Amino acid sequence: MASSPNDAKRLITKYLSLLRDHVEKQISNRFEGRGIDSRDIAREYMITVPAVWPELAQEATRICAKEAGMACSVPVEIMTEPEAAGIYALRHMSCEEGLGVDDTFVICDAGGG
Numbered sequence: 707m708a709s710s711p712n713d714a715k716r717l718i719t720k721y722l723s724l725l726r727d728h729v730e731k732q733i734s735n736r737f738e739g740r741g742i743d744s745r746d747i748a749r750e751y752m753i754t755v756p757a758v759w760p761e762l763a764q765e766a767t768r769i770c771a772k773e774a775g776m777a778c779s780v781p782v783e784i785m786t787e788p789e790a791a792g793i794y795a796l797r798h799m800s801c802e803e804g805l806g807v808d809d810t811f812v813i814c815d816a817g818g819g
Contacts, residue, residue, distance in 0.1 A: 715770055722774035726751075751776040752783040754790045757815065788815040 734744040753771060755764055764784045771782040785793075792813050799805050 715766065718767070719770040719773045722771050722776060726774055726776050748779060749776075750780050750783070752785055752790075754785050754787045757786045757788050759786070788813070791815065 730744075733747065737744045737747070751771060753767060755767060759767075768782050768784050771777065776782050795811075795813055796805070799811065805811070
């Protein structure tokens with residue numbers, strides 16, 4: 707039996723909901739017994755997707771994440787994997803390697819796409 711796009715969206719929403727529940731539990735456990743109510747800690751969700759995903763697929767993912775409860779206080783951000791890697795590398799390198807204004811570096815996304 708062929709699956710429909712609605713089946714895929716339902717499954718993705720369920721997966722993201724379970725992932726959110728797991729994250730919530732981990733955060734709650736982390737602050738348990740410290741006098742901090744983990745529900746008071748702001749959450750922002752960012753999902754990385756392959757660079758080749760079209761905008762339509764990214765928007766569908768954003769909608770599923772919202773339906774999974776990931777967009778309580780701020781919208782879910784969708785970022786391509788190379789962009790996320792670049793931001794991470796830039797932050798890491800600027801601290802560890804002392805990168806500054808006008809320094810140049812190259813990031814190579816050698817993924818399987």
